[in-house]
Amino acid sequence: MQEQHMIELAPGLRIPAIGLGTWPLTGEEAADAVARALGNGYRHVDTAANYGNEQAVGAGIARAGVQRDQLWVTSKFNKEDHSRDGVAAAYERALELMGLDYLDLYLVHWPNPAQGTFVEACQGLEDLVQAGKLRSWGVSNFKPAHLQAVFDAGLRPVLNQVQVDPEHLQREQLEFHAQHRLTTVAYSPLGRAGDFLSHPAITAAAEQYGKTPAQIVLRWHLDSGRIAVPKSASDVRQRENLEIFDFALTGQQVAAIDALDTGAGPRLDADSFGH
Secondary structure, three states: OOOOOEEEEEOOEEEEOEOEEOOOOOHHHHHHHHHHHHHOOOOEEEOOHHHOOHHHHHHHHHHHOOOHHHOEEEEEEOHHHOOHHHHHHHHHHHHHHHOOOOOOEEEEOOOOOOOOOHHHHHHHHHHHHHOOOOOOEEEEOOOHHHHHHHHHOOOOOOEEEEEOEOOEOOHHHHHHHHHOOOEEEEEOOOOOOOHHHHOHHHHHHHHHHOOOHHHHHHHHHHHOOOEEEOEOOOHHHHHHHHOOOOOOOOHHHHHHHHOOOOOOOOOOOOOOOOO
16 A cells, blocks of 8 residues: 555644545445445545435444544534534534544534524534544635634634635635635545546646546645545545555646636535535
């Protein structure tokens, strides 16, 4: 197994740069994919209450038999739990479903700004960390205005998980993250349709390094300082997703892929969508 690249979120807190996304896998399909992924070398698994697969992901982790302290496990909670007591209850439910004693990272899945309680949810997460029950907390799908409200409350997430791919670079979002030294996790890092995988900016690099276009895009995320959580239930793809630590793109190659950005926003707008 190749040595995996780790990103330091805080002193003593290091996260594997490639994680296994698990949406929309459920049931035995999810458990099997997680168990095989851990067997194939993954050490970072990403799930959420809304995916309906926390129990299956936990079963896959148990089946793989990897030592808990060698794993990074992330989950997320929904808007009905956006209160200090609600977060604590959601966390206990997640641990019970997954059969775990703690999570490495717990995220507010969507800000749901119309509800107006995402800052309180973040405070609930900070409570869990301060109590020694949770290693770290973060947010997902938070726009700069949402993040600023959290910062203004004196709270500091370790990362924001957002949609990023070569055609949806979200430059203003990423610039805000950079200004505030906030780590970015890219979900759907390979896009959905994947049309850009055939672009010469990607295929030329793939040919040069003897890699697949998808491997080039994952390396582009890493070389840009991002964590990526691609979903894959295929053994071949799972292994390929981890075989990206033996080369690096040049600055020119990274810029060429950046140039594929269409300027389009994420598929779902966090000011109007949430759960």
